[in-house]
Amino acid sequence: MQVMKSLISQDFGSGDIPITASDYQALKGAGHEIIHYPFQMGAMSIFHNVPGMPKSGAGALNLTACVLAKIFKREIKTWDHSEIKALNPKLSVPAGQDIKVYHRVEGSSTTGGVTTYLHAACPSVWTATLVGSTITWPTDTYEAYGSGGMSSKLASTPYSIGYIDSGHGHADGLTEIALENKAGTYRTSLEAGAAGIAAAATEAIAASVMPTSPLADFSTVSLHNMGGADTWPIVAISYVYLRKNLTSLGDRACLLKAFLEYIISDEGQALLPAYDAVGVPAEVKAIAQAAIDLLVMPHCAAWTFEKDATMKGTGQAAHVISAKRRDIAEYERSTLEASLAAMATHIQHLEKSKFTLLDGSGTTNPSRFFWEVISLFEARAKPPVKLTYRAVGSGTGQHEFVGTDNGFMPYSQDFGSGDIPIDASDYKALKDAGHEIIHYPFQMGAMSIFHNVPGMPKSGSGALKLTACVLAKIFKREI
Numbered sequence: 001m002q003v004m005k006s007l008i009s010q011d012f013g014s015g016d017i018p019i020t021a022s023d024y025q026a027l028k029g030a031g032h033e034i035i036h037y038p039f040q041m042g043a044m045s046i047f048h049n050v051p052g053m054p055k056s057g058a059g060a061l062n063l064t065a066c067v068l069a070k071i072f073k074r075e076i077k078t079w080d081h082s083e084i085k086a087l088n089p090k091l092s093v094p095a096g097q098d099i100k101v102y103h104r105v106e107g108s109s110t111t112g113g114v115t116t117y118l119h120a121a122c123p124s125v126w127t128a129t130l131v132g133s134t135i136t137w138p139t140d141t142y143e144a145y146g147s148g149g150m151s152s153k154l155a156s157t158p159y160s161i162g163y164i165d166s167g168h169g170h171a172d173g174l175t176e177i178a179l180e181n182k183a184g185t186y187r188t189s190l191e192a193g194a195a196g197i198a199a200a201a202t203e204a205i206a207a208s209v210m211p212t213s214p215l216a217d218f219s220t221v222s223l224h225n226m227g228g229a230d231t232w233p234i235v236a237i238s239y240v241y242l243r244k245n246l247t248s249l250g251d252r253a254c255l256l257k258a259f260l261e262y263i264i265s266d267e268g269q270a271l272l273p274a275y276d277a278v279g280v281p282a283e284v285k286a287i288a289q290a291a292i293d294l295l296v297m298p299h300c301a302a303w304t305f306e307k308d309a310t311m312k313g314t315g316q317a318a319h320v321i322s323a324k325r326r327d328i329a330e331y332e333r334s335t336l337e338a339s340l341a342a343m344a345t346h347i348q349h350l351e352k353s354k355f356t357l358l359d360g361s362g363t364t365n366p367s368r369f370f371w372e373v374i375s376l377f378e379a380r381a382k383p384p385v386k387l388t389y390r391a392v393g394s395g396t397g398q399h400e401f402v403g404t405d406n407g408f409m410p411y412s413q414d415f416g417s418g419d420i421p422i423d424a425s426d427y428k429a430l431k432d433a434g435h436e437i438i439h440y441p442f443q444m445g446a447m448s449i450f451h452n453v454p455g456m457p458k459s460g461s462g463a464l465k466l467t468a469c470v471l472a473k474i475f476k477r478e479i
Helices: 021-029 065-072 082-087 109-121 146-156 166-171 189-206 251-263 266-270 282-294 328-354 367-380 394-402 424-432 468-475
Strands: 013-015 034-048 100-104 142-144 160-165 178-180 234-243 304-306 320-322 356-362 385-391 415-417
Touching: 021 034, 034 109, 034 166, 034 189, 034 282, 065 082, 065 100, 065 109, 065 178, 100 109, 100 146, 109 160, 109 234, 142 146, 146 160, 146 166, 160 166, 166 189, 189 234, 189 282, 234 251, 251 266, 251 282, 251 304, 356 394, 367 385, 394 415, 394 424
Parallel strands: 100 142, 100 160, 304 320, 356 385, 356 415
Antiparallel strands: 013 234, 034 160, 034 234
């Protein structure tokens, strides 16, 4: 929830969406002037796993918003569809190759951003009923949980497509779609860069989509499908939400003001790329500065900043945030980054050269037993070994072992485990693909029926008796 009737010990709020019109009016009606302070931007993008395509740049897969909308609606189901081939005449894929569409579940701001873009750029295909953080997707699409889940699904599923924030996708080595923007330019978010992402806000202000007054109602602000030759079309902007009148905060008000001043300073904005975000352009920074200037302050000690130039004497005074004042932890962090990267590479090399690695996944039932055996092996083996087992359920374990969508090869899995045998169709498909499959039985366990009829013993003499037929009638509600 963005807005509360009282501050509830909160001095400011923050979000990637503006305060709704109803909340804005309710706050205004209650006598509270609310400020939006925009401070960072980020790109959302579309990634795919068509083998042999470049991750970005020349030769990237081109799509328009309408073709993408038809793919996500499953109106276009194969990679060799005529509308895709028309945009990508050199695309070489197997005839009739199905497109595996992945989407987020359980509410996602990225889903909200992508669906808003599709409606803005191609309303005839992607209607307003399909916009939101959760929507009804076609039944033959696939679910992904969280950004990490989406990235994992796309990386492990050939011929798949999905959406994720740009920084996350590129950090995980995914391959990006070159989207057509409003000006008709095809490019990836990586090619658009920080300037192309920031251009969305500049264009929004020029088109009066974003107000220039931080006191205005921002509820309709959307940086999707903005104009401009180099503009990236799916952009989110983050805000700090503020009450204009900070007099009730006392000394905290001056600290909050300093916090806001630092965020839009050159030093503060330069920190954002390390967190997959982009600083705001000058036009937006002006809105943020206006927000600071509008704050009604109490009588409190203002904080100042000592930057590169030394403030002799005054730099050592109270209420000074000094770039020259550091602790050893901050200093060591700044000097260790390069050496840590080199060390990580070295460790990976050592692990590959000295450790025998083994990985499996599947049913949760024997997971604790497997982990105990793994612990024993790792403690007792020479040369060293490293074993892992991922408890994901029998169905997922079989899916990852069979590898139907991976040429009937496992997904980086050395063995699978389950409480059910491989079914006849998968067994035959694997056999036809030249893979002989072995079932290795190793443990057994009981399933049982339990009840809560008061006064009955937990087991043994006097226990409640049922036959299979009586139990079946109970479960069918015939009894």
